[in-house]
Amino acid sequence: MAIEHHDYDVLVLGSGGSGLRAAVAAAEAGAKTGLVCKSLLGKAHTVMAEGGLAASLGNVDPRDNWETHFQDTMFGGKYLNNWRMAELHAKEAPDRARELEHWGAVFDRTPDRKMSQRAFGGHTYKRLVHIGDRTGLEMIRTMQDKAVHSDIDIFMETTITKLIKDGDRVTGCFGFRRASGEQISFSSKALVVATGGSGRIYKITSNSQDCTGDGYALAYEAGAELVDMEFIQFHPTGMVYPPGVAGLLVTEAVRGEGGILRNAEGERFMERYDPKRMELSTRDVVARSIYTEVKEGRGTPHGGAYLDVSHLDSDYVRRKLPSMYDQFLELAGVDITKEPMQVGPTCHYFMGGVKVDPDTGETRVPGLYATGEASGGMNGANRLGGNSLGDLLVFGRRAGIGAAADANKISSAPLPAEELAAAQGEVDTYLNGPGTENPFQMHKDLQKIMGDGAGIFRDKEGLTEAISLLESLESRVDNLKSPSARLEYNPGWQLCREVKNMLTVSLMIARGALMREESRGGHSRLDFTAYSDYWAENNIVVHSNGGYDMALTPTPVFKRDELSELVEARKESEKAS
Amino acid sequence: MSETMAAGGTRTLQIWRGDLTSGELVDYTLETEPGMVVLDAVLEIQRSQAPDLAVRWNCKAAKCGSCSAEVNGKPRLMCKTRLDHLPADEPITVEPMRAFPIIQDLVTDVSWNYEVNKKIIPFTPREDLPEGDYLIDQADTDRMSEFRKCIECFMCQDVCHILRDQRMHNKYYGPRFMVRLASLDMHPLDGIDRIDQIADDAGIGLCNITKCCTEVCPEGIHITDNAIIPLKERVVDARHDPILKIFKRNNTRPGKKKPEASA
Numbered sequence: 001m002a003i004e005h006h007d008y009d010v011l012v013l014g015s016g017g018s019g020l021r022a023a024v025a026a027a028e029a030g031a032k033t034g035l036v037c038k039s040l041l042g043k044a045h046t047v048m049a050e051g052g053l054a055a056s057l058g059n060v061d062p063r064d065n066w067e068t069h070f071q072d073t074m075f076g077g078k079y080l081n082n083w084r085m086a087e088l089h090a091k092e093a094p095d096r097a098r099e100l101e102h103w104g105a106v107f108d109r110t111p112d113r114k115m116s117q118r119a120f121g122g123h124t125y126k127r128l129v130h131i132g133d134r135t136g137l138e139m140i141r142t143m144q145d146k147a148v149h150s151d152i153d154i155f156m157e158t159t160i161t162k163l164i165k166d167g168d169r170v171t172g173c174f175g176f177r178r179a180s181g182e183q184i185s186f187s188s189k190a191l192v193v194a195t196g197g198s199g200r201i202y203k204i205t206s207n208s209q210d211c212t213g214d215g216y217a218l219a220y221e222a223g224a225e226l227v228d229m230e231f232i233q234f235h236p237t238g239m240v241y242p243p244g245v246a247g248l249l250v251t252e253a254v255r256g257e258g259g260i261l262r263n264a265e266g267e268r269f270m271e272r273y274d275p276k277r278m279e280l281s282t283r284d285v286v287a288r289s290i291y292t293e294v295k296e297g298r299g300t301p302h303g304g305a306y307l308d309v310s311h312l313d314s315d316y317v318r319r320k321l322p323s324m325y326d327q328f329l330e331l332a333g334v335d336i337t338k339e340p341m342q343v344g345p346t347c348h349y350f351m352g353g354v355k356v357d358p359d360t361g362e363t364r365v366p367g368l369y370a371t372g373e374a375s376g377g378m379n380g381a382n383r384l385g386g387n388s389l390g391d392l393l394v395f396g397r398r399a400g401i402g403a404a405a406d407a408n409k410i411s412s413a414p415l416p417a418e419e420l421a422a423a424q425g426e427v428d429t430y431l432n433g434p435g436t437e438n439p440f441q442m443h444k445d446l447q448k449i450m451g452d453g454a455g456i457f458r459d460k461e462g463l464t465e466a467i468s469l470l471e472s473l474e475s476r477v478d479n480l481k482s483p484s485a486r487l488e489y490n491p492g493w494q495l496c497r498e499v500k501n502m503l504t505v506s507l508m509i510a511r512g513a514l515m516r517e518e519s520r521g522g523h524s525r526l527d528f529t530a531y532s533d534y535w536a537e538n539n540i541v542v543h544s545n546g547g548y549d550m551a552l553t554p555t556p557v558f559k560r561d562e563l564s565e566l567v568e569a570r571k572e573s574e575k576a577s
Numbered sequence: 578m579s580e581t582m583a584a585g586g587t588r589t590l591q592i593w594r595g596d597l598t599s600g601e602l603v604d605y606t607l608e609t610e611p612g613m614v615v616l617d618a619v620l621e622i623q624r625s626q627a628p629d630l631a632v633r634w635n636c637k638a639a640k641c642g643s644c645s646a647e648v649n650g651k652p653r654l655m656c657k658t659r660l661d662h663l664p665a666d667e668p669i670t671v672e673p674m675r676a677f678p679i680i681q682d683l684v685t686d687v688s689w690n691y692e693v694n695k696k697i698i699p700f701t702p703r704e705d706l707p708e709g710d711y712l713i714d715q716a717d718t719d720r721m722s723e724f725r726k727c728i729e730c731f732m733c734q735d736v737c738h739i740l741r742d743q744r745m746h747n748k749y750y751g752p753r754f755m756v757r758l759a760s761l762d763m764h765p766l767d768g769i770d771r772i773d774q775i776a777d778d779a780g781i782g783l784c785n786i787t788k789c790c791t792e793v794c795p796e797g798i799h800i801t802d803n804a805i806i807p808l809k810e811r812v813v814d815a816r817h818d819p820i821l822k823i824f825k826r827n828n829t830r831p832g833k834k835k836p837e838a839s840a
Contacts, residue, residue: 040633041691042729043641059710101711104700104764106721113712131722137640138725145699148691156688179680208636242612248638326797327639330657331612440624484629488596489681492628 003183003424006153008034009407010400011173011188013160013215016044017136017392018372018399019194020143022361025400026192027150031407034186035147036155036175038195038210042144045196045208046392049136050251050323052118052128053100053393054386055093059110060117061125066090068124070563071570073387076122076282077351077380078521078531079567080228080539082558084358085378089387089394096393097129105142107131119256121280122384133251133323139389158184160214161497162423163191163222163368164415170222170367171413174423178494181487183424187415189407192361192369192399193219197350198505200498202455203447205347206238206249215374216508217501219354224363225543227376227555228352229505230512231522233383234456236286238346241302245331247346250324252385254309254341255279257320261290262306262340263298269305276577284382284521287345291456294344304344309336345456351383351522352376352512355541358558361399362406369406371399377539377558381521430496435481439495442476446502449473454510459526463514470507474548477503507548512540515552585609588660589668590618592630597679602670603627609660615671616644616655619683631681639795642730646683647672652732652793674735687731693750696778697757703768703832717765724760724804726796727753733790733800739783749780752790752800759804762811770833772815775808782809 010026012019015037027033037044058064069090074081101107101115107129108116117126131138148154160175164185172187195215199207216226237250255261261279263269273289274281281289290305300306309317314337318325321336328334328341353376354363361369372392379387429435453466477500482492518532519525538554545551588609591602605622616634623630634644637656644655649663649670663669677685733752739745750758758779762771775781788801798804815830 039635039641040643040687043635043643045636047728048636048638048640098710102702104761104767106713106718106725106760106764109713109715109718113714114710131718131725134640134726137728141725145694145697148695149699156691179684179686206638208638208641210635243610244613244617245637323640330639331614331659438628440628444624482628486629486681489631489684490629491623491631 003185005185005187006034007187007412008032009189010192010403011036011186012192012194013173014044014194014196014372014374015041015154016046016194016196016372017139017143017389018374018396019044019192020140020147021393021396022192022194022371022400022403023152024143024146024150025397026404027152029401029404031404034153034155036158036160036186038157038159038214040156041154042140044140045211046140047137048206048208048249049139049389050133050249051120051253051256052130052135052386053093053097053139053389054120054123054127054384055097055129055390056090056127057094057097057115057117057129059114064125064127067566069093069127071566072123073384074380074567075570075574076382076384078382079380079536080520080557081380082358082377083560083563083567084558085395087560087563088358088398089378089390092394093390096390096397100139100142100393103142103146105138107138118253119280120385121252121255121277121286122282123386128256128386130253132319133253133321135389155184159494159497160218161427163218164419164423165222166413166416168366169413170365172415174420176427179489181490181493183427185415185420187412188367189410189412190367190369190403192371192403193354193374194370194372194396194399195374197373198502199347201446201450201502201506202347203451204238204247206235206247207347212498213501213505214498215370216353217504219363219365219368219370220504220544222368223365223544224368224370225355225541226352226508227355227539227541228380229350229376229508229542230516230540231351231381232347232509233283233349233351233522234287234345235348236283236290236345237307237343239332240304240342240344241332248327248331249346249348250307250341250343251321252283254307254321254324257309258312259307259309260311262308263293264300265298267298269293269298282382283385287456288524290343291345300342302342304342306340307343308340310338310340349373349383349388351379351381359398360402361395362402367406369399369403371395381523427497430480430482430493431485433481435479437476437479437481438483439480439492439499442473442480442499443495443502446473446499446506450506450509454506454513457524457526458513460514463510466510467507467514470503470510471548473503504548508542508550511550511552512542515540585611585613588618590622591668591670592619592622592683593672594630594682595679596681600679604668611661613660614656615648615653615658615660615669618660619655619671632683640728642728645674645730645732645735647674652735654730654795657795674731676735676737676741677731689746690729690731690734690753693754694757697754697761697774698769698771698836700761700764700767701769702766704834705832706766711766713765717763720763721760723798724756726798727756728796729753730795732793732795736789736793738787738789745780745783749783752805754779755781755784755808756798756800756804759808762808768833770830770835772812773835776812776816781805781812
């Protein structure tokens with residue numbers, strides 16, 4: 001049966017910030033560009049980014065510069081970052097912020113009418129360009145409008161289930177349209193994975209339902225390497241009540257604007273964990289602190305910490321944090337200008353991702369690129385707030401340019417018929433095969449395994465158990481079947497492949513977490529609570545040995561001599577303080 | 578007025594099931610938890626009772642505007658509507674947005690909105706801007722920001738009489754895009770004279786200011802008062818100002834130029 005087919009120079013998977021920026025860059029470089037997104041355009045997870053975009057413009061504090069931003073990023077990442085990525089990010093974020101404004105983005109202003117910048121955890125100076133607490137929406141909408149006027153073909157509500165290779169090279173992909181269930185294939189000279197993270201492997205997450213690690217799994221299956229998958233950012237402040245909204249993000253801007261954390265006994269407990277930075281310590285520290293307070297019996301009635309802005313002027317709170325005000329009033333019945341919020345850690349961001357060339361986003365698989373949260377390296381062991389929005393602009397653009405340059409050099413390659421047939425067979429099996437496993441149930445099982453064994457705190461026993469349970473899902477995954485055989489907008493069908501992807505991602509995380517016998521950033525081991533000198537110098541790189549058999553290799557951190565002075569200077573100043 | 582429930586309990590949802598050809602309300606009963614929103618209930622029904630129930634959702638945080646539906650007859654974001662804020666003594670009806678073609682169950686085809694958006698020329702800086710940083714007042718930012726809060730849930734389009742009842746999709750862009758045009762027209766550095774598009778293609782004159790759109794906006798945007806009425810005034814100023822007419826002056830506003838080709 002003939003299926004819908006399209007040919008592109010550059011095909012981008014994912015329409016969040018990094019995907020949109022990559023597509024715009026590729027189109028500007030002259031590539032015939034397609035953009036495939038699992039949801040409607042403009043709905044990607046980037047819309048939920050609240051606090052801001054870190055860029056050392058120096059509009060509010062003229063002392064700021066790229067060197068300090070670089071140092072902050074490295075310190076926040078516990079020095080496991082790819083140095084080159086942290087450098088490029090710090091150097092280029094200001095231009096990317098200005099460029100967005102030139103495309104029509106509207107940000108809050110300073111008194112002298114420039115882009116304003118706010119304080120955020122781990123940033124030395126006031127650095128985050130923002131608009132209220134909906135900066136991500138502003139960026140998405142701006143780039144969305146830029147993209148639709150950039151001669152880019154957009155395929156909405158289209159799910160990609162397989163990258164197709166011709167020999168060593170990725171030459172396209174296969175999937176289906178959600179609304180009709182019709183199959184679709186794409187040829188690409190260069191394909192950019194910009195599919196974001198995989199927060200849905202946990203029950204308590206700030207991530208939207210699209211975040212199922214599709215890009216990690218598809219790239220892994222295509223032979224790419226992934227890096228730092230054990231590092232997961234649990235955002236310190238998610239809603240804990242009511243149950244239906246547990247995990248929903250409470251922006252760090254609440255603390256940036258002066259919010260105070262207290263335990264049930266009224267203590268400002270951050271004094272015990274990071275007296276210097278207090279509420280604006282890095283996210284890993286604040287998340288662990290709240291978790292510890294609750295575990296030791298000083299939690300709020302709903303099992304979190306109090307986060308209070310009621311001492312601030314109420315008009316100011318409503319102007320600077322409007323969506324937080326609405327969110328708590330509507331969903332929890334709490335007026336944050338009068339009473340404290342209750343908050344606790346929620347899975348928020350994946351530091352790890354597909355290993356890429358810092359300058360171009362190229363993976364080790366020819367024809368395959370990755371960017372944004374789908375790629376790894378920039379953020380090391382822990383991401384600073386505000387660095388993801390900078391990351392997706394800087395590296396989205398670079399991946400788009402890199403992919404277009406690659407595409408200009410080669411001619412289109414065919415999609416091998418047997419590869420295509422295998423991809424078709426897989427989705428058909430989920431719909432009409434003999435399977436008996438319910439994807440909704442398996443998703444729930446997987447979330448429980450990850451929450452129990454590979455959550456914010458980990459140990460050998462729990463991780464070993466989690467890995468064993470995940471391995472027991474491996475055989476069940478091939479037996480997944482949608483409860484309904486309907487083609488049109490069938491949620492169970494969609495979920496089958498997503499569960500498979502999430503299982504791959506979960507195995508990478510749990511195995512990496514077991515290997516890394518130390519605590520660092522977004523990886524905390526109860527049985528190895530200190531930093532290890534060995535692991536301070538090594539990232540864990542994972543690739544497939546076939547199926548779920550993974551090779552995990554400690555690999556030295558990517559450094560650059562010319563940046564050593566900056567890194568050493570920061571390490572010294574941290575020791576001194 | 579019915580009492581609202583303080584906590585969970587058993588609730589019945591009547592969910593519209595069907596496609597473009599036919600459909601009906603189907604009853605589902607479930608145990609609810611305190612603080613549950615309509616989307617929680619719909620997803621729980623999908624997980625445990627009706628795995629083929631089609632529903633579009635994404636962020637579940639009232640930020641993406643995907644899960645728009647008509648709840649008890651009124652357009653709402655399912656993720657932002659608490660069950661215990663709805664009358665406890667009657668079933669909750671959940672239906673798709675009626676102004677758009679049905680794809681399946683609660684999912685509608687909203688692609689027309691994306692076609693309209695393509696016709697709107699994006700922000701284009703004025704040609705007379707000095708080099709260097711853009712300088713913009715916070716007051717201008719606040720004015721535009723209200724419009725840019727829009728999460729494109731399309732519920733304003735759903736209730737707009739011009740679209741829903743009169744089906745004049747070829748003559749009127751709808752409130753969502755009046756908001757978008759307002760955000761562009763009120764950008765102090767935008768260099769496009771958008772009056773012709775606002776008046777002719779977008780059809781602003783068709784709006785008869787019933788404010789239904791404003792009432793359903795989950796972001797609280799004052800669509801009618803702050804976007805549509807000021808745009809209507811701008812059209813009148815540009816086209817019917819008697820002083821300009823007397824002097825036969827070009828009515829293109831300072832710093833703005835007419836679009837090169839009509840969109």
